[in-house]
Amino acid sequence: MHIDWASIPYFAGMDAYGLRALETGAIRRIFPPGALIFAEDDACAGLHVLIDGMVRIYRVNAEGRLHTLSLLRPISAFNEVAAVDGGPNPFNATAVTAIEAMIISHSHLLDVMSSESVMLNNTIQALARLNREYIERLEDMTFRTIPSRLAKLFLHQAGYADQIAETPSQLTQEEIAAILGTTREVVGRAMRQLMNAGLLKKRGRGVFIADREGLQALADTNCIPEKVKSSP
Amino acid sequence: MHIDWASIPYFAGMDAYGLRALETGAIRRIFPPGALIFAEDDACAGLHVLIDGMVRIYRVNAEGRLHTLSLLRPISAFNEVAAVDGGPNPFNATAVTAIEAMIISHSHLLDVMSSESVMLNNTIQALARLNREYIERLEDMTFRTIPSRLAKLFLHQAGYADQIAETPSQLTQEEIAAILGTTREVVGRAMRQLMNAGLLKKRGRGVFIADREGLQALADTNCIPEKVKSSP
C-alpha cells in the first residue's frame, strides 16, 4: 500500500526529491488495540505519523491518575518535540484501536531537515502550534472550573453546523474525566449540573447540546447561568 | 552600547554575516518599570530579547486573576511562538524593572531564517524546549496540590550548592501565588504547613529550606511527610 506523503500537512510543500528521502528512512508499524506505542521518559521514539486508527497521548501521575493530552485521528503527527531535540518522549502514547503509523527517527528527521528547508519550516510551524495549544490548556487547568472545561469540550467536539451534537465523540465519562484532568464521578456531577441548567439534554443514550449560547457563556465566565426553575 | 549577539544562546553558531543581517533589522527599546511590553491577542509583537532588567510573562482570566508563566532575566528570548507564526501574542509581557530589549519583527525573523539555517535550527530547539516546559507545567496544574507546587518552586529556585536557600528570589506571597496559579492567602497557608512540617524555616524575614529531602518527597508524592511533633 502506498501513502501519499504530500497530502500530510506536516510534509506539505516538499518536492519529490525530499519526499523520497523522507520515505526511504521511514518505518511502517502496526500496533494492536491497547498496545503501548512509546512511553514517557523512554529514549526518543522519533516522529510518528498516524495513518490509520486512533491514538491516545497521555501522562500518568504518582497515584496512577491519567491525563489525556490528546486523542488523535489520521492523519496527525505526534512526538514532534522528542523527534526534534532527540530527548526522551514527553508523554505516553497508546493505540486505542488497531493503528498504523509511519515512524521517522530523530537522526533521519535531522537529515531530511538539513537538506529540505521546507521541512524545517513546517516543523517550526507545527511546534509553534503545539505551544499555543499547551498554553491554552494550561490556562484551562489554572482558571476554569470543571463544568466550564466540560462546556468547552462539548463546544469544541460538536460541529458548528449542527445545532445539536452528541456526547463528544461518544466518549465515556471515564475518558472525559481523563481529558479534563479529573475523575469519573466529578464528570458525572458536572454533566448533571449542565442538564439541570438546561444546557445539555439527554436523548436516548447520547447527550446533546440544548443551549449553545449558555454553554459558551459557561465556557467564558466559569459560572453556570441561572436557570428559570419550575415553581417550588 | 554594543550587544554581543553571538553570546545569546538563541543566536549561537551564526556567522558574522548572519549576525549582521539580524542586527540591522533589530530595534532596541527601553521600557520603564511596570510598562506593558505587549498584550495577549494583540498583533504579533515579534521576537523579544531581554538585554537588561526583568520581565513578567503572564495571562489574566475573566475575574482578573493573574497567572505568571515566567519571570525572565537577561539574556532570554520571549514571544518566540508569535514571532515564528506571525499570529497574535499568546500572553502579556510587562517590565517588572526598567528593561532594555531588542525586538526582531516576524518578517525580519523569517528573512534571517530563510538564509541562515543555523537560526532555523536554534529556533526549532527553542520551541521544543518551550513545549517541554509547558507540558510539565500543565501536569503540575493537573496533578499537584499547592503545597507540592510550592515545594517544587523552592527546590527549583534554590541553588543546589547551598543547603539552605532563601525565599524564591525574594518573591512576595502575592507573586508566588501568581506563579502557582492561586491566591496570596493560600500561599501563606501552604507556607505555614511546610514550616510546621519542618521543611522550611523562617530566619529573619527570609524563608529557608530546612529539609531538602522532605521537600523533594512532597514535590514527588503530593503528600506532606509526617512530622515528629514535640509532645503535648
Added chain:
DNA sequence: TTCGATCTGGAACTTTTGTTGGATTTATAT
C-alpha cells in the same frame, strides 16, 4: 437469552482550595 463486564446515576462525606476580614508587622519616603 443470560451472564459478566462496563458504564452510569446519585448520595454522603472529606479534603483542598478560594474568600473575607481584621490584626500585625515590615518597608519606604518624607
Added chain:
DNA sequence: ATATAAATCCAACAAAAGTTCCAGATCGAA
C-alpha cells in the same frame, strides 16, 4: 521619626473537587 503603603498572619467560612459506596442500566460475548 513618623506617616503611609505594602506585606504578612491567622481564623472562620464557602465552594469546588475528590472519594467512597452502591444500585441500576447497558453492552457484548458465550
